[in-house]
Amino acid sequence: MSTLKVNNITDTSGGTSNLNVPGAAKAWVNFDGIGTVAINDDFNVSTLTDNGVADYTVTFDNAMSNANYAAFCEAKPDGVYAGSYQSIQYVDTRTTSTVRIKAIGDHPSGSIVDKDDVCVVVFN
Numbered sequence: 001m002s003t004l005k006v007n008n009i010t011d012t013s014g015g016t017s018n019l020n021v022p023g024a025a026k027a028w029v030n031f032d033g034i035g036t037v038a039i040n041d042d043f044n045v046s047t048l049t050d051n052g053v054a055d056y057t058v059t060f061d062n063a064m065s066n067a068n069y070a071a072f073c074e075a076k077p078d079g080v081y082a083g084s085y086q087s088i089q090y091v092d093t094r095t096t097s098t099v100r101i102k103a104i105g106d107h108p109s110g111s112i113v114d115k116d117d118v119c120v121v122v123f124n
Helices: none
Strands: 027-032 038-043 045-052 055-060 070-075 087-094 098-106 118-123
Touching: 027 045, 027 055, 038 045, 055 118, 070 087, 070 098, 098 118
Parallel strands: none
Antiparallel strands: 027 038, 027 118, 045 055, 055 098, 070 118, 087 098
């Protein structure tokens, strides 16, 4: 059996390949949502927009094939309240090129606050 080892795969024009691997994430991002939002690490994400308190839009480098993809998001609980207060994040809007996520708030206070460790994963 042969093993193929590569560092990068590009499409015929030299751009990022959009390989179709069933079950693999098509995009993901980890970012700091407090103050000026900053991407910590990502795959297939070009920009992140802060729309307001705990309201973000993720823009993809390569568009999804349709807007019926699965998107999941979560945020780390506040450090002081870890284990008791959980951030409730949800997907608000999906298009082929973006996903918008929002927070309902922390349980049990219901307050809406920006989080310093937010993750979004997309499967298409």
